[in-house]
Amino acid sequence: GQQVMQIPQYQHVQEGEDFTTYCNSSTTLSNIQWYKQRPGGHPVFLIQLVKSGEVKKQKRLTFQFGEAKKNSSLHITATQTTDVGTYFCAGGEGSYIPTFGRGTSLIVHP
Amino acid sequence: SAVISQKPSRDICQRGTSLTIQCQVDSQVTMMFWYRQQPGQSLTLIATANQGSEATYESGFVIDKFPISRPNLTFSTLTVSNMSPEDSSIYLCSVVAGDTGELFFGEGSRLTVL
Numbered sequence: 271g272q273q274v275m276q277i278p279q280y281q282h283v284q285e286g287e288d289f290t291t292y293c294n295s296s297t298t299l300s301n302i303q304w305y306k307q308r309p310g311g312h313p314v315f316l317i318q319l320v321k322s323g324e325v326k327k328q329k330r331l332t333f334q335f336g337e338a339k340k341n342s343s344l345h346i347t348a349t350q351t352t353d354v355g356t357y358f359c360a361g362g363e364g365s366y367i368p369t370f371g372r373g374t375s376l377i378v379h380p
Numbered sequence: 381s382a383v384i385s386q387k388p389s390r391d392i393c394q395r396g397t398s399l400t401i402q403c404q405v406d407s408q409v410t411m412m413f414w415y416r417q418q419p420g421q422s423l424t425l426i427a428t429a430n431q432g433s434e435a436t437y438e439s440g441f442v443i444d445k446f447p448i449s450r451p452n453l454t455f456s457t458l459t460v461s462n463m464s465p466e467d468s469s470i471y472l473c474s475v476v477a478g479d480t481g482e483l484f485f486g487e488g489s490r491l492t493v494l
Binding site: 301303305311312313314315318358360362367368370371372373375 | 411413420421422423424425428472480481482483484485486487488
């Protein structure tokens with residue numbers, strides 16, 4: 271079955287440094303979604319990418335979908351303490367329910 | 381969008397007992413799911429709650445252990461039966477609302493089994 275791998279598992283950064291998490295699928299995806307889960311909270315949808323090579327930005331967050339639609343990345347520029355949390359990618363295949371990656375926990379040191 | 385109310389938010393239970401978690405959505409939704417999130421882990425889909433029919437379970441999850449009800453398009457329950465410490469986890473209700481396939485999650489039910 272489909273597998274979605276996400277790295278790194280943890281990332282410590284100093285406030286102001288950049289952060290990137292990577293997501294790779296064993297199969298070609300129809301779309302990829304990204305979620306953020308704050309400590310003690312529930313996952314909250316950030317964005318969905320559907321097109322090969324697509325790049326979307328949300329303020330300091332940049333999301334990319336690979337040309338082959340098998341990988342994706344989330345990059346945060348100049349991290350802030352409010353960025354702390356776990357970022358999950360979730361790969362979808364058509365009408366199937368997305369498969370979640372393991373998540374990357376971002377720790378920002380002030 | 382969708383607003384999901386889930387209860388209980390947390391509970392401490394004894395081994396061998398059962399607990400039922402409720403999920404109420406503020407609008408009618410077709411697709412509703414139950415996830416489990418063990419400490420520090422990802423989200424694992426338990427089952428899809430189908431309105432008017434039996435739930436569709438993922439590999440490794442069975443109806444006898446996790447019976448699910450979905451009497452209408454706004455409500456579902458998940459029961460964790462005959463609990464053991466390995467069932468200690470956060471259980472999350474989730475729905476798809478709108479055209480994008482975006483998942484909305486409840487606040488989660490944190491279950492500790494002693």
